Amino acid sequence: MTEFWVDQAGSGAYMDMPSEDVTGHVARGGTILMWAIDGASPLTDEPFTVFQNESNSGWFARRLSECLKTRFVEQTFNPAQLREVIGELRAEFIQCSGCPVPDWSWPVAAAVMVEVSELDGRVRMEVHRYSDCFFATAQGTLEADVTKARRMADAVSIGRWKPASGFSGKTLASLRERRARQQNNEGTTALTLNPESAMNASAVLLHRERPLHVLVGSDGVSRLWESYAAMTISDAMSVVAREGVGGLIAELRRFEACVVLPQKDEKPSDDACCIHLFIPGSIRSTCTKT
Numbered sequence: 001m002t003e004f005w006v007d008q009a010g011s012g013a014y015m016d017m018p019s020e021d022v023t024g025h026v027a028r029g030g031t032i033l034m035w036a037i038d039g040a041s042p043l044t045d046e047p048f049t050v051f052q053n054e055s056n057s058g059w060f061a062r063r064l065s066e067c068l069k070t071r072f073v074e075q076t077f078n079p080a081q082l083r084e085v086i087g088e089l090r091a092e093f094i095q096c097s098g099c100p101v102p103d104w105s106w107p108v109a110a111a112v113m114v115e116v117s118e119l120d121g122r123v124r125m126e127v128h129r130y131s132d133c134f135f136a137t138a139q140g141t142l143e144a145d146v147t148k149a150r151r152m153a154d155a156v157s158i159g160r161w162k163p164a165s166g167f168s169g170k171t172l173a174s175l176r177e178r179r180a181r182q183q184n185n186e187g188t189t190a191l192t193l194n195p196e197s198a199m200n201a202s203a204v205l206l207h208r209e210r211p212l213h214v215l216v217g218s219d220g221v222s223r224l225w226e227s228y229a230a231m232t233i234s235d236a237m238s239v240v241a242r243e244g245v246g247g248l249i250a251e252l253r254r255f256e257a258c259v260v261l262p263q264k265d266e267k268p269s270d271d272a273c274c275i276h277l278f279i280p281g282s283i284r285s286t287c288t289k290t
Contacts, residue, residue, distance in 0.1 A: 003280055004032065005146045009246040010273035011253060013220070017047055017161040020058040021218045021273035022065040026073050031117040033077050034275050035068060036133050037061040038218035040108035040190070041165035041267070043176050049105060050097045060107030060193070063089055068113070077115045079128065083198035090193040103183045104176035109191045112216045113201075116277065123208045123279055128201035131190040134222040136233050137206070138213045142241035144278055150244030159268075166267060211281035213237055217245075217274025221252060230255045245274045 006027075012019035020039030025032060039057030042049075051059045067085045068077075075081070093107070110131035117124045127135050164172050182188040182197075189200045215237060224230050231239075231251075239248045249272050256269050 005278045006032075006034070006275065007150055007240075007244045007246075007278075008273070008275035009150075009244070009249055011220075011249045011271070013267065013269040013271050014159065014161045018054060018058055019271040019273070020055060020061055021220060021271040022061045023217070023273045023275040024065045024069060025275060025277075026069055028074065031076065031115065032277065033068070033072050033113065033115050034214070034216060034277055035065070035111060035113045036216045036218055036273055036275060037064055037191075038110040038131075038133050038220070038271070038273070040110070040179070041167075041270075042105070043164045043167065043172060043179060044105050045163045047161055050093070050101065055107075056093075056105060057107040057109060059093075060089065060191075061109050063092070064109065064111070064191070077113050077126070077128065079198045079201055083195045086191070086193060086198050087195040090195065093193055102176075102180075104179040106179070106183050106193055108179055108182050108188075110219065111191050114214060114216055116214065116279075119207075121210075123210060123212050125206045125208070125214065127204050127206065129189075129203075130197075130201055131188070132219045132222075134215075134217055134219065136215045136237065137208055138215075138234065138237040138241075139209055139211065141211050141281070142213060142238050144211075144213070144241040146278060148242075148244075150246055210279055212279045213241055214277040214279075215240055215245075215274055218270075218272055220270035220272030221249065221274050223270065224248075224252050224255070228255060228259075230259075240274075240276050241278070245276050248274065 008023040010019050010021050022037045025034040039061035042055040047055050071085055110133045112133040112135050113128045115126040183192050185194045185196045191197050225233050
């Protein structure tokens with residue numbers, strides 16, 4: 001696989017809170033590892049309790065992404081190696097916290113890691129999903145224009161972060177109880193600082209033909225088709241092919257700003273990120289990455 005294009009973008013939900021969603025990739029010549037990590041919303045009274053200007057889950061998502069770039073720069077992704085990475089991050093978190101913190105305030109994250117290679121002329125994808133990050137593919141060019149300048153995601157200024165991310169009462173108590181169980185790796189498919197959570201992945205092996213679009217991201221983006229029904233996943237893939245992931249996130253933010261959404265037991269807006277890989281139908285002599 002000598003030619004491909006990568007495009008990624010993200011957008012925070014609050015004007016005073018750094019995004020807790022992170023994307024990244026590692027290209028190793030013939031193979032690519034790409035990922036999206038979605039840090040869970042903090043349930044504390046203050047957003048920053050251990051780290052300055054960064055929530056616990058935001059720290060976890062960022063550090064995990066940094067570790068993926070170094071740990072898997074020469075080897076393919078596997079949960080056993082991820083378990084070692086999480087063990088190292090657990091020790092780092094304990095050292096940074098300086099004192100015991102409630103189990104429910106420890107970081108939690110959803111994630112998806114996709115190992116992409118080529119076998120017998122077909123694209124091979126090994127997908128590891130943790131909780132509710134999404135993964136999608138579309139075959140064909142979808143009128144992709146990889147030479148076009150990619151759009152930036154619209155800035156977000158819908159409001160400020162509220163204590164416990166706006167949750168309260170029985171809902172907050174239930175969420176905190178669930179977070180504590182997750183740290184014990186009970187009833188969860190998410191990643192936590194419990195190293196055994198690395199083994200929670202839902203894994204699948206897929207093969208597709210060129211040309212191929214691969215899109216992974218956080219559920220802040222998949223709200224567009226899963227919660228809002230503002231478009232289909234096919235529509236979203238077409239937007240990404242033509243406008244880049246920044247264009248898709250801009251569509252998300254415009255929809256959230258202009259439409260009165262039904263009241264649900266969820267935040268009115270969420271951090272959003274995604275990363276897009278396009279593999280053309282024929283191999284040319286150059287390799288271009290954006």
